[in-house]
Amino acid sequence: MKNNTSFNHIYIESHLMEHPKTKLILERLQHTGEISQFDNIHTLIKSSHQVYHPSDRSKNLVLSSIRGEILRKCPGTHGHICCNYHVINQYIGCPVNCAYCILQGYLNQPFTIINVDIENILETLSTVSVKNQNEILRIGTGELGDSLVYDHLTDFSLDFIQFFKNRREFMFEFKTKTNNIDNLLKEPNPGNIVIGFSMNPESLTVKLESDAATIDERINAASLLVEKGYKISLHFDPILNIPNFRDEYNSLIQKIFSRISHNDIAWISMGTFRYTNDLKSMIEYNYPESGLLSDDFVLTADGKYRYFRPVRTALYKAVKESLTAINPDMPMYLCMESPEVWRSVLGTTPGCSAKMDFLFKKRGIIK
Numbered sequence: 584m585k586n587n588t589s590f591n592h593i594y595i596e597s598h599l600m601e602h603p604k605t606k607l608i609l610e611r612l613q614h615t616g617e618i619s620q621f622d623n624i625h626t627l628i629k630s631s632h633q634v635y636h637p638s639d640r641s642k643n644l645v646l647s648s649i650r651g652e653i654l655r656k657c658p659g660t661h662g663h664i665c666c667n668y669h670v671i672n673q674y675i676g677c678p679v680n681c682a683y684c685i686l687q688g689y690l691n692q693p694f695t696i697i698n699v700d701i702e703n704i705l706e707t708l709s710t711v712s713v714k715n716q717n718e719i720l721r722i723g724t725g726e727l728g729d730s731l732v733y734d735h736l737t738d739f740s741l742d743f744i745q746f747f748k749n750r751r752e753f754m755f756e757f758k759t760k761t762n763n764i765d766n767l768l769k770e771p772n773p774g775n776i777v778i779g780f781s782m783n784p785e786s787l788t789v790k791l792e793s794d795a796a797t798i799d800e801r802i803n804a805a806s807l808l809v810e811k812g813y814k815i816s817l818h819f820d821p822i823l824n825i826p827n828f829r830d831e832y833n834s835l836i837q838k839i840f841s842r843i844s845h846n847d848i849a850w851i852s853m854g855t856f857r858y859t860n861d862l863k864s865m866i867e868y869n870y871p872e873s874g875l876l877s878d879d880f881v882l883t884a885d886g887k888y889r890y891f892r893p894v895r896t897a898l899y900k901a902v903k904e905s906l907t908a909i910n911p912d913m914p915m916y917l918c919m920e921s922p923e924v925w926r927s928v929l930g931t932t933p934g935c936s937a938k939m940d941f942l943f944k945k946r947g948i949i950k
């Protein structure tokens with residue numbers, strides 16, 4: 584995968600012009616185009632031309648400071664069990680160009696944002712106390728962008744590893760579809776860092792994830808990280824109802840576990856394709872040839888459209904069967920699914936979201 588090193592236009596929040604991360608990013612870019620300063624990001628957004636395609640959004644870069652609540656509970660979704668995960672919006676926008684990406688329906692700014700003030704993020708994290716000694720807080724940066732896609736410009740991974748090194752009450756996950764792992768390979772895993780790779784059969788990645796690393800590149804990256812002592816998480820999300828899905832997902836799983844052991848897995852999530860009305864319009868506009876919407880969907884309790892429940896259940900069961908054939912005790916969970924589907928696929932529900940951690944405790948990921 585080729586790392587992104589050029590932008591048409593860079594906008595820098597005035598007070599961050601001399602920030603060390605701003606300087607580092609500018610130093611590492613091959614082509615910066617025009618550089619402008621701004622004082623208020625809302626004014627900047629209002630005065631910019633709207634763009635709709637993710638690849639247009641990623642041509643322009645904003646270096647700004649993080650706003651709002653820095654550490655947020657993953658929003659989850661009404662009527663569905665969430666996995667009690669916390670997120671930091673370090674990046675807002677993503678150049679990986681996945682046709683199904685939910686961000687198309689969320690984001691209204693015509694550029695990618697990197698929040699460079701890592702010191703504010705780390706300061707907030709250092710004030711977060713985990714009340715119950717038996718609890719552990721799972722945190723990630725991959726909700727509004729890919730956690731590693733700009734790491735060659737920012738070195739944020741090194742900052743996070745350094746910060747979490749002696750903080751056992753946290754489990755931190757970098758979630759990615761890249762193989763941009765050079766920084767991670769410089770540091771041995773302090774024990775509480777997990778690298779998550781989103782996985783889909785090759786027939787889908789070629790068609791729907793045009794600027795991501797190939798599956799072979801992702802598996803190779805995972806295997807190098809395992810050698811360095813990292814645990815790996817796998818995200819089969821979105822699982823798509825493709826012809827031959829059983830064989831396609833089984834081949835993918837065989838391929839992954841021919842290179843890494845089930846003992847190196849921290850957790851595995853599964854989620855089937857879902858969309859809002861906004862995302863539907865954006866897929867029709869941006870990726871009309873994707874075929875993503877040519878199936879039957881049902882409106883569910885949280886206002887999202889999903890495959891009908893029997894279809895979702897069959898997809899999950901197929902993936903689960905391939906995984907449990909490798910090892911019966913894989914730490915799996917479903918992402919934003921109903922209790923009924925949980926029960927029919929995994930034979931149980933965590934009861935409430937807060938109890939999701941039992942899965943990870945069982946695996947010894949959380950003590």
Ligand code: SF4
Pocket residue numbers: 677678679680681683684685686726727728729759760
């Ligand atoms: S990698 Fe994730 S955030 Fe980036 S485009 Fe794909 S789905 Fe969206």
